[in-house]
Structure formats: C-alpha cells, structure tokens
Amino acid sequence: MKYLGCIAGVFAASMAAAETPELVVYTYDSFVSDWGPGPAVEKAFEAECACDLKFVGAGDGAALLARIKLEGARTDADVVLGLDTNLTAAAMETELFAPHSVSADYSLPIAWDDATFVPYDWGYFAFVHKDGVDAPANLKALGESDLKIVIQDPRSSTPGLGLLMWVKSAYGDEAPAIWDGLSDNIVTVTKGWSEAYGLFLEGEADMALSYTTSPAYHLIAEEDAGFAAASFEEGHYLQVEVAGKLAGSDQSELADKFLAFMVGDAFQTIIPTTNWMYPAVTPADGLPKGFETLVTPEKSLLVPAVDAPALRDAALAEWLTALSK
C-alpha cells in the first residue's frame, strides 16, 4: 500500500540516496500526462544517463512557480521545466535558480540570451476557428465583428495572461479601448485552457484563444483539416517555455546533462506532436509533416521578462475594468 509511505517517507528518504542517482524534474501537469511528452522524454533520457528521471507534475506554469516558492530551498527538485517568460522574473527573485551552461542554435523567432533559463519550446497565441468562419485580420476588427470568442481568465490561466500581454504590447495605452471592443464578443471567460477549448469545440463560440499550433493537432492526430488559426496584422504574442536548474540541487551535474539533453535532437523531436508547440531547436529531420500548413505571424511580440510583472499588473487592472462594465 503506497500511502503507508507517507509515514515511512521520513525514514526512507535517508536510506534511498545511495542507489541509482535520481533526477527530480518539476513540471506542469500536462507535460507528464500519458499524452504529453513526459513518458517519451523519460525513456530517452534514462537510456543515456544511467539515472532515474522522475517527473513531478504540479498544475500549470504559475502553480509550478508557487510550488517552488512554497518548498523554498528545501525542495527536492533539481530542475524546473515549464515556466514561461511571464514568470521567469518572479522565479529569479526567489534566488533559487542557478546559471546554466547550455548553448544551442535556437530556432526561436527572437534572440535568446538568458543566463539562467533554457528554452525548450515556443508557440504563438492565436484565435483558433473552424473552417467557414470569416476570420478578422486584427484584434480591432475582431472587436468590431459579431464573432463570439471564448478566452481564459488571466488570473488563473497562462494563455489568458498571454492575451493580456498581447493586447498590451500591441496597443499600449490603447489597450482599454481594444478590450472595450472585445467585451461584447466574449461569450465567457474560463478558468483554464481546457474549458475554453472544450466550449469552442462544443460550438459555444466561433473562436477560442489557443495557439497557432492547435490546428496541427486536429490535422495530424485526428486527420481533420477543418481548423485554422487567424493571422493578425499587429503580430502574435509569443510564449517561450523554459527550464532552469535549482542552485540547491544535489544532482547538479546530472541537471546540467538534462538541460543539454533538452535542447538535443531526441527531446526536440518529441515536442511538436506531444506538447503541440514548436521545438526550441529544429530537429535534424525538420518539423513533422503538417506543421508547414500552420500560419506564421509576420511579427512576434514579447515583453522582456524583467518588464513583465509590472506590465502584467497594469494590464490586469485595465482588463478587469473593461470587462466588468
């Protein structure tokens, strides 16, 4: 009975250390699920590291950071995988992370030179719709249209926060006006991505806030070419997902090895069709067939990590005011 381990855990912890080295990676829940990259990554890394790779899933990116903050310096985690650039500034403040030594030829649409965090995938936020919807060309036009959209709450969801930053970085002081325009298009605001995308698929809305890569899932996994992401002229906000090594890790070398493995071919080939994002380093065999059909935004928007927290609070206040009328 596994749960007896709760009591025995205290004693066991001190005894188990001597065996195969164990690398503990904290990540978000959908990464470790049977349908996410977790199982394949574990197998591939364990084949070459002579170690035991243990993923621990904790909610989503923001919940992951909260978890690390709760555990503080005593955390078991050696690596945290799954923060994005909206969170890295707050993560740095904890002073729990150590610099990395990874270098790679990134295929990100922006230059990457962060000393602490290593990117492993990225994607553009976008409004996804089914065929037959006359998609608008920008956020303003979306606000003026009769299209119904479903979005996520920025206070509880990463894509929701992404849209907040998207509007703010594209329109600056005009952001409240954009939200005013969108307010009558928004059918509802959900707690997380799953609910919003579920409502969209059930036909409750014409479009849902998701990623430009979402149609790839329908095309590749379901062989359904009936989905597309609307391409917006003002550019699309970027989400870069990163991992970092904890300074207090007792497996520091192994953690470095994992970060290097993470930008390698084996890991990067797994990403596109399990996490449904773009790999941070394009694998030798290129992107899977079907990804070439996706829209590629002309302009990438991204608020620098250091400015993100301050901008986030201002943008949230505007969002609440505009949508609470």
Next chain:
Amino acid sequence: MADRAQQINPWFGVGAAALVAALILGTLGIVAFYAPDAGRLGPSDWAAVRFTVSQAVLSALISVICAIPVARALNRRRFFGRSLLITLLGAPFLLPVIVAVMGLLTVFGRSGWVSQLLELVGLPPIPIYGFHGVVIAHVFFNLPLATRVILQGWSSIPAERFRLAAQLGFSARDMVVHLEWPMLKRAAPGAFAIIFAICLSSFAVALTLGGGPRATTVELAIYQAFRFDFDLGKASILASIQLVMAGSAALLALWVSQGQGGFGKGLDRVAARWDGANRLSLWGDTCAILLASLFLLVPLSAVAMRGIGAITELPSAVWFSAWLSIKVALMSASLAFFLALSIALAAVRFAWIESVGLLAIAASPLVIGTGLFIAIFPLASPQECAMVVTASVNAVMALPFALRVLIPAVQDVNAHYGRLSMSLGLSGFALLRLVILPRIRAPLGFAVGLAAALSMGDLGVVALFAATDEATLPLQIFRLMGAYRMDAAAGAALLLGLMSFGVFWICDAWGRRNA
C-alpha cells in the same frame, strides 16, 4: 430532559469535531503564519465578496423553494420507478463540476438544444451566460440535495399523523399549518445553509457561466492571491472571510430551525396519504416531478450521450485511474462513517457542533491543500500522502451533508426511544447497535454514499499532491482535455459519473433496504 437520556459518551464526537476544526482552521492558520505580511484587500476583492454572497443567497433560496413542491410530490405519490428517480435526481450533485457544466451547456448553451428549438420558431438563442446563468447552474447542482433533505423531513412525519389528519378531515390548508410548516421550519433552513455554503466556494462554475470577471467569487480571489501574486497572507484573509460567511449562515439556520417538530413517534409504517386526491393537486404534483426531472435529467443524458461513444475505447491509464479513485472513495467513505456518526451522536448534547461541519464546506480547498502541503512537506513527500489526504479532506467535506441528515434522525431516536432505552439499561455499543443504528440506517447510507461519491469526483485538493503516475480519474479527465482529447475526456467523464453514481447507489440502497 430527553437529551439526558442518551447513554453514549459524547466526547468521541467532540473529539472528532475538534479534529475537523483543526484541519480547517489549522491549515488556514499555517498558511497565514507562513506569510505574515498580507496585501490589503482592494475594491475588487470586496466586489468579489458582494457577488459571492448575492449569488449564493439567490441560488440557495431558489433551490430550497423549488425543492418544496418536488419533495412534497415525491412524498405523497407512489409510482413505478419512484425510488430510481429519487436516486437519479441526486446525480448532478455527484458529477465533477466541469462535466456537469458541459452537460448543462449542451442543453442551455448558445448552440444547445433549447436554443436550437428556439431557432426553429425563429427566436434568438437564450443567453445563458450572466448572473442568471450562475444561479441556474447552482440550482441544477443543488436542487437535488435540497429535495433529498426536505423529502427526508416529510418522511419523518409519522404515518399515524397523516391518518389522524385524514380522520379529522384536514383541509389542504390545515395540513400545511399543522404538519408541513412545522416540518419545513425544521428542515428548510438547514438545506438553505448548506447550499449557501456550497455556492460560496464555487469558482469554475461561477466564472464560466457568469460570462467574465464580473462573476469573480472569493474563491477565485483566493486563487489569484495564491498563484498570480503568491500572497499567502491575503489568501488566508479571504479564506477567513469565506468561513465567517458560511459560519454565520450555519448559526442563523440553527437558530431559525430551533425547537422540535413535536410529531411524536409512530410505528414506522409507510405513510399513506389521503390528502391531495383532487385533480388540481394531482396535476400540481405531476408537474413538479416532471419539470424537476426534465431540468435535472436532460443535461445528464447529454453527458451520457456525449461520452457513450468513447467509453469502450478508453486508454488503459484511465482504467487504472478509475481503480485509484475507487480506493480513495472507499477510504473516504469509511472515514466519513465514523466522523459523521460520532459527531451526530454528540450533537444530541451539543447542538452547535453541527456548525463545525458546515465550516468544512466553505473552506477553500486550495487553502486546505496548501496548509497541509506546508505541514507535510518537511516530514514526508507530499506525493506519497496524496491518497490519504484526498480521502480525509473529502470525508470532511462530505460531513456537512452527512450531519444535516443524520442529526435530526439521531435526535428523533433519542427523543422517542431514549427513555425506554434507559429504563431497559441499554447504553454504549448495545444502544448503538440495537436502537440507534437500525433507525438511522437510511440517512447513514445516504451520508456515506455521498462521501464516497464526492471524493471520487474531487479535483480541488488532490491537484497539489497528485503524484505523476497516480492520477485519480478527475485529474486524468483534465489531462485528457489538456491534451486536446475531448472525446476521450467525455468518455472518461461518463465513466466517472457512472462510478460516483454507482457507489452512491449501493450505499443509499443499503440504507433504504426494507425502508
């Protein structure tokens, strides 16, 4: 004094109640202590408090008012499938919220069945999103609960009373004044308080159907404080506000429902009703039952239809999770059995003890989970404790429902059989086994079934603790949805619904056997 007659040591119950209070208030204290400097509550937080209270009051009021005619109709009519219907009506309450919401939207949503019907006659779709949407959803979840609690009140009126009323030629009005109103006065406030407390801690339902940040509840504000600002101090202040609101409702309900029904005790005959034979009341009862069944069962059948195609080809991980969920449910049910029974027995002496139970329902799962996490983390790996924690927290969460149906039953037994038992020298375990347990089997079965079903569908506490390879079924459903696999998720949701309902049905049927 009747309440002196109880010869069972009440201190077990007081101990159990103290344990429950320690879990709820202790975890809150730990979270507050962990982060002493809290951010101040802003205007948006107070707006959240106002919205939370107003939707909870309205949802509870409508649920209770609608439940009265339904419960009355179910009490005085006998028809084929009645007992199955009573059990089925409980299902919305047992489903995980996101599943039930999807079902509700299939019927009432923008492209739902009702809107499609309206479109046929050229009318615009009904706007479900907004304040009224939140209330409709909460009534959908809680009407069955209110019906069950009030139906039990009706069943507690002894058959002999109805016979006497018929002999005396009571009019419909006399029935209300002398039999039904005193019973309602005792049963309805408790139902109101429970539903009010449930709606206080609502989050995903309120946000999704509320249509946007206007529908921000206190629980969402707690969530924001925790994960957006990592302000644990503020999270604990908000959680305290939530507890105070639920606590006041509990005390108010106890105060209003004070006093005994004074029906005397009957011989446990099945009540035969001579009233309501005229055509008008027959129509009224038929309508009440039909409308309630339609409102509750149509969205449920939408869930079933959505999932039925995928249920045969569910991935094996889902079946493993289903097994884990059953284990948690069994643990939770046995724990709930002991907690609820001992607290209910103690409530004969200390009536206020029930309010401890009600706290549990308004306690923020996020705060309990975080508090436990902080407490357990230095000692053991939280993942190893996931099952125990989920089972215990859910046993505690089911306590208020259990107590609401158990306490009146125990009080009745005590008031009517207490003196006889004492004169026979029955006490302790013998009293429990021979007198009390057989008479409270029905509410006990209901209570234990509820605890099992609720823990089966829990997603609140388990999220922080869940080990990677030990996902319970609700978490697995979320993982499927997060991986775009909405069809498989719908299939797994149907499986979860069937399992929750099954375990509830088994316990409930055990309680109502021969009853």
